Amino acid sequence: MNPLALRDAFGRFMTGVTVITARDASGAPVGFTANSFTSVSLDPPLLLVCPGRFLSTFAAFEACTHFAVNVLAEGQEDVSNTFAGYKGDRFAKVPHHFGAHELPLIDGAVAQFCCKTYQVVPAGDHVVLMGEITDVSHTDAAGLGYVGGRYFSLGLERETGAGAATVLGAIVEVDGHVLMEQAETGMRPVQVAGTPTGAQRDHITAALKTRGLRVQINQVYSAFSDDEAGVRHTYYLAHAPHMDAAPAGMCLVPFSALPAQAFSTPAIGHMMTRFAREAQSRNFSLYLGDAEGGEIHALS
Ligand SMILES: Cc1cc2nc3c(=O)[nH]c(=O)nc-3n(C[C@H](O)[C@H](O)[C@H](O)COP(=O)(O)O)c2cc1C
The missing domain is CATH 2.30.110.10 (Electron Transport, Fmn-binding Protein; Chain A)
Known part of the structure; x- marks a missing residue:
């Protein structure tokens, strides 16, 4: 065998x-x-x-x-x-x-x-x-x-809200940089749209693979609803191996340069600024709430 x-x-x-x-x-x-x-x-x-x-x-x-x-x-x-x-x-x-x-x-x-x-x-x-x-x-x-060799957190993932229209995203770390997409209104983490609930990690992994990205999806980092747009956002922490250059339409932003970027929405700006801060100590937490306010949960 x-x-x-x-x-x-x-x-x-x-x-x-x-x-x-x-x-x-x-x-x-x-x-x-x-x-x-x-x-x-x-x-x-x-x-x-x-x-x-x-x-x-x-x-x-x-x-x-x-x-x-x-x-x-x-x-x-x-x-x-x-x-x-x-x-x-x-x-x-x-x-x-x-x-x-x-x-x-x-x-x-x-x-x-x-x-x-x-x-x-x-x-x-x-x-x-x-x-x-x-x-x-x-x-x-x-x-x-x-x-399958990976951790999951059922309680936290349930709290991220099943059912609503969702945008899934990944804050992809590459050698001390984050891979960001350039949207019309500003920068945002890599996003995957129109996702069913459940098996979210596999869905993001597969969707990013079709864009030429091999990404390891880790824990949930932030989940918030954008009530105006009627969309729930869920972002995972992720890693990708070294790449010489970002794929078309994306750029690699050093952690330290994140707070100075123009982001696509204020909520994404808050999330990425928190990420830049927490990345210094690798002590990441989880945000659950809406675009206006919510709670930070310790993860370790
Ligand atoms: C999620 C997970 C489950 C594991 N389950 C077992 C197990 O049931 N029995 C076992 O002997 N090792 C298991 N291991 C591997 C041991 O934890 C690992 O080999 C051990 O800590 C190495 O210790 P050492 O460096 O003292 O040899 C598991 C590892 C992980 C990450």
Whole structure:
């Protein structure tokens, strides 16, 4: 069987994202991102997760007497990326506290399960680590989603307003520049019109591909209605690989030059000025509202 095809097929299954934590033999906190979490039994209360043998901390998870499952919330993409890839002290980068059995618990998680190891079953290149839940807590916040190698945020995307006529846009970053379109009234991010709701990222990706742009669409950045025109705008953050020159009708504007541009509408001007400011710290937030006013939501 082709392992890449198998991995891609597994990846079509939509999941949440968890961080599994424990302590190693020396007592140091260890953790990794996992979407193999599954609830198993209510009585006794059991769950499972599958740590891979490739993990640098595999020995700790295979031998642990206790472990915790932290179900990540929308906006915790950075936490997931840290526990999936960062090679330094992951816990130094992520706010956390210690719970039952002195297990590390990630702040802001939507559900947390502290477990006593129940069974460890070898399973190919992973083990099935089953835990008996001793402590549980949860909030009503929405969880972070994952499918096809990408995150999604159902709660936030629902709030962006299904149903209305929509303009979808992408704030496409290219090497410290943003790819802007030249509209009659001024500059605006790359736009895609007449889009059905749902699968918005795929729609933008496909539409931009027909314009010769290979773009990775990330999180929603701004959603607002233009009541006069009866249109809802939704803009995503996006990346494109290096390009020598912008395609016809577009230009590459350095982040620092954004606030000085003439934009197609005041609402787009506000959004791009906020983007230029937030890009300095890479600390992006989400705007939900209308063209006049709305709320900024922290994303990380
Ligand atoms: C969304 C997501 C889900 C993952 N699920 C699992 C999993 O279920 N089991 C696993 O062993 N690794 C999983 N990984 C990969 C590990 O998080 C990653 O290999 C690990 O953190 C690397 O740690 P290391 O550098 O200490 O080896 C997942 C990664 C991501 C981004």
